[in-house]
Amino acid sequence: MKSYYLKRLVPLFITIILITTLTFAMMHSIPGGPFTRERPVPEAILRALNEKYNLDDPILIQYFKYMKGLATFDLGPSYSKIGTTVNELIVEGFPATAKIGGLAILLIVILGIPLGVISALKQNKGIDYFVMFIATLGITVPSFVIATGIIYFFAGQLGWIPSFGLATPKSYIGPVIALAGYSLSFIARLTRSSMLEVLRQDYIRTARANGIGEFTVIAKHAIKNALIPVVTYLGPTIAAILTGSFVIEKIFAIPGIGRYFVESVTNRDYTTIMGITVFYAVFYLIMILLVDITYSFLDPRIKLKGEK
Amino acid sequence: MDKNKFVFIEQTGEGSEAIRPSLTYWQDAWRRLKKNKLSMIGILVVFLIIGFGFIGPYLTQYSYSDQINKYKNLPPMLDLFEIDGYNFHISKDYNMFIVEPDGTLIDRLDLPPLNRDTINKIYRYQMGDEEVILDFSYNLLPDKQGYDYDYTIEFRGQVVTAPQTSKLNKMFPFGTDGLGRDLLTRVMYGAQISLLVAFIATLANLFIGVIYGSISGYEGGKVDEIMMRIVDIINSIPLVLYVILLMVWFRGGGLTNIIIALSSVYWVSMARLVRGQMLSLKEQEFVLAARVIGVAKWRIILKHLIPNAMGPIIVSMAMMIPAAVFTESFLSFIGLGVSAPMASWGTLANNALSGLTTYPYQLFFPALSIAVTMLAFNFIGDGLRDALDPRLRKG
Numbered sequence: 061m062k063s064y065y066l067k068r069l070v071p072l073f074i075t076i077i078l079i080t081t082l083t084f085a086m087m088h089s090i091p092g093g094p095f096t097r098e099r100p101v102p103e104a105i106l107r108a109l110n111e112k113y114n115l116d117d118p119i120l121i122q123y124f125k126y127m128k129g130l131a132t133f134d135l136g137p138s139y140s141k142i143g144t145t146v147n148e149l150i151v152e153g154f155p156a157t158a159k160i161g162g163l164a165i166l167l168i169v170i171l172g173i174p175l176g177v178i179s180a181l182k183q184n185k186g187i188d189y190f191v192m193f194i195a196t197l198g199i200t201v202p203s204f205v206i207a208t209g210i211i212y213f214f215a216g217q218l219g220w221i222p223s224f225g226l227a228t229p230k231s232y233i234g235p236v237i238a239l240a241g242y243s244l245s246f247i248a249r250l251t252r253s254s255m256l257e258v259l260r261q262d263y264i265r266t267a268r269a270n271g272i273g274e275f276t277v278i279a280k281h282a283i284k285n286a287l288i289p290v291v292t293y294l295g296p297t298i299a300a301i302l303t304g305s306f307v308i309e310k311i312f313a314i315p316g317i318g319r320y321f322v323e324s325v326t327n328r329d330y331t332t333i334m335g336i337t338v339f340y341a342v343f344y345l346i347m348i349l350l351v352d353i354t355y356s357f358l359d360p361r362i363k364l365k366g367e368k
Numbered sequence: 369m370d371k372n373k374f375v376f377i378e379q380t381g382e383g384s385e386a387i388r389p390s391l392t393y394w395q396d397a398w399r400r401l402k403k404n405k406l407s408m409i410g411i412l413v414v415f416l417i418i419g420f421g422f423i424g425p426y427l428t429q430y431s432y433s434d435q436i437n438k439y440k441n442l443p444p445m446l447d448l449f450e451i452d453g454y455n456f457h458i459s460k461d462y463n464m465f466i467v468e469p470d471g472t473l474i475d476r477l478d479l480p481p482l483n484r485d486t487i488n489k490i491y492r493y494q495m496g497d498e499e500v501i502l503d504f505s506y507n508l509l510p511d512k513q514g515y516d517y518d519y520t521i522e523f524r525g526q527v528v529t530a531p532q533t534s535k536l537n538k539m540f541p542f543g544t545d546g547l548g549r550d551l552l553t554r555v556m557y558g559a560q561i562s563l564l565v566a567f568i569a570t571l572a573n574l575f576i577g578v579i580y581g582s583i584s585g586y587e588g589g590k591v592d593e594i595m596m597r598i599v600d601i602i603n604s605i606p607l608v609l610y611v612i613l614l615m616v617w618f619r620g621g622g623l624t625n626i627i628i629a630l631s632s633v634y635w636v637s638m639a640r641l642v643r644g645q646m647l648s649l650k651e652q653e654f655v656l657a658a659r660v661i662g663v664a665k666w667r668i669i670l671k672h673l674i675p676n677a678m679g680p681i682i683v684s685m686a687m688m689i690p691a692a693v694f695t696e697s698f699l700s701f702i703g704l705g706v707s708a709p710m711a712s713w714g715t716l717a718n719n720a721l722s723g724l725t726t727y728p729y730q731l732f733f734p735a736l737s738i739a740v741t742m743l744a745f746n747f748i749g750d751g752l753r754d755a756l757d758p759r760l761r762k763g
Binding site for chain 1: 597600601612613614615617690694697698701702703704717720721724725728731735738739742743746
């Protein structure tokens with residue numbers, strides 16, 4: 061087991077280094093520095109700024125300095141928000157993002173999977189058609205449309221929820237639904253098809269033939285096996301949702317990490333773009349690793365490589 | 369022997385099953401696809417959208433960049449106040465229009481700056497020598513509270529407090545945006561851009577993914593190992609993030625840049641799929657036979673292996689198109705899309721966001737277009753999967 065983790069961790073680090081290098085190279089190959097403005101900045105100020113942020117060093121030195129910073133979890137200063145570091149931005153933004161994301165994932169799991177299971181058990185009945193209709197809508201309507209629709213109807217017309225910020229518990233409703241929408245629908249569809257597949261298997265028939273109660277058959281034998289593809293999908297989704305809610309954060313004006321990312325993209329704030337990218341990538345990789353480990357608990361047939 | 373002793377047996381048609389014409393894989397797939405009603409609807413809708421996007425703009429009288437300044441922010445439904453045979457429409461930004469009874473706009477009425485009494489909230493519009501007076505002070509000023517209407521329109525001494533009829537906007541069926549551009553034309557043009565991005569990016573993904581995957585799968589061994597490691601690394605990066613980074617790297621939007629960014633990142637899943645197909649196909653006898661008679665490696669891949677893997681490839685391609693539409697609109701939405709005055713569905717939706725509460729129709733049409741397109745492609749994808757790859761059949 062230990063050697064398995066080792067085997068997974070080494071490529072993880074290589075990937076992180078590669079991602080950082082690639083991002084670094086991309087950011088530094090853009091013509092013009094971060095302080096290039098429409099109105100030329102006076103020479104002396106530019107030189108002072110470049111010196112302050114070590115931008116006058118040769119590119120390789122800058123790279124090593126950045127990597128050294130990264131090794132000590134220091135992502136450098138933000139270029140456009142003078143006086144703040146990227147670390148501070150992430151620390152400030154991540155809690156809001158994680159809260160929305162966490163709630164969205166909770167919603168996906170406690171709503172998506174049961175809906176899929178019910179839909180599969182009542183295949184071709186009214187409830188199945190209804191759930192699948194909603195789910196199909198959910199995967200075809202983009203999240204920003206769902207979000208703006210929620211703002212328009214529930215915040216604007218009906219006034220039930222606030223249209224921006226995270227001040228009250230109610231204000232979580234909008235962003236969480238908008239964020240969960242697509243994955244919730246996808247999970248429901250995936251659970252349904254996977255469940256139908258499992259219900260046709262011989263071991264389910266055997267279980268029924270042995271006189272095991274229908275509930276036990278479904279809950280213990282069918283669902284557990286039907287969840288394997290769901291977990292496969294859920295892993296990257298958790299990472300993506302916890303990190304990738306740029307649009308939702310922009311629409312609902314949530315002071316999260318995604319908003320800083322979008323802002324930094326428009327401001328060409330290179331250190332922030334890089335910092336958040338690297339942060340996302342590391343987070344994403346760790347989540348995927350966790351999912352792989354979860355597999356072995358769900359399905360004993362899946363043996364982790366390196367495990368003897 | 370007497371010929372008449374033989375009697376013809378009546379044909380029952382029972383044996384006809386055996387001589388059913390044999391169908392090729394593609395004929396069989398097409399037959400199965402035809403049976404799937406939803407997919408056929410999807411195909412029809414996609415053709416309609418293509419027509420809408422590529423032929424439609426020639427049928428409207430405006431171009432996507434025409435700005436008709438006097439007709440800005442007009443909704444698709446005009447609320448009409450009928451007074452003394454004239455029809456008036458008040459837009460949300462307090463412009464007064466005179467309209468034909470059938471909903472054709474005639475003109476915007478002049479509002480000289482002196483006639484604009486913002487303190488008492490009374491605007492006096494000029495129609496020739498006559499005046500149309502809009503009083504929108506009700507429920508706004510402290511001494512005018514408790515009315516059940518918010519404004520009155522006075523013309524030739526007659527006062528109206530509510531619109532009598534609503535008519536479809538004949539000149540701009542989808543309304544106009546904040547710069548007076550016809551939204552119908554812009555949504556059509558947006559369809560062009562969005563579909564173009566989706567198709568080209570998907571084709572590029574197909575090309576790179578299939579070539580990469582088949583080389584990796586066919587070669588096997590060390591080559592496969594290295595190539596798949598690269599795919600693993602690319603795959604372990606949140607892709608949207610890298611598309612955004614690429615867009616920043618390309619210094620902002622632009623059609624070509626979006627296409628390049630989308631194609632350079634999304635081919636990995638295709639490469640994996642093709643590799644898997646190659647691994648199983650290359651062990652089969654027909655490949656061995658080809659190799660024995662000395663067919664070149666690239667010819668085996670192109671002529672024998674790829675055609676046999678075409679089913680799953682096409683299915684995954686059909687699923688890739690909506691994903692590309694989605695990503696493109698997402699990029700446009702966060703401001704990395706095509707630059708103005710060009711428009712894709714995503715930029716249209718983004719532009720509409722700022723005036724959402726006042727002009728919701730500006731979001732509605734682009735959003736609807738995206739949703740319908742996604743739905744159509746999803747139906748086609750589902751149908752193709754059932755038709756081409758029965759092993760993957762769901763439900």
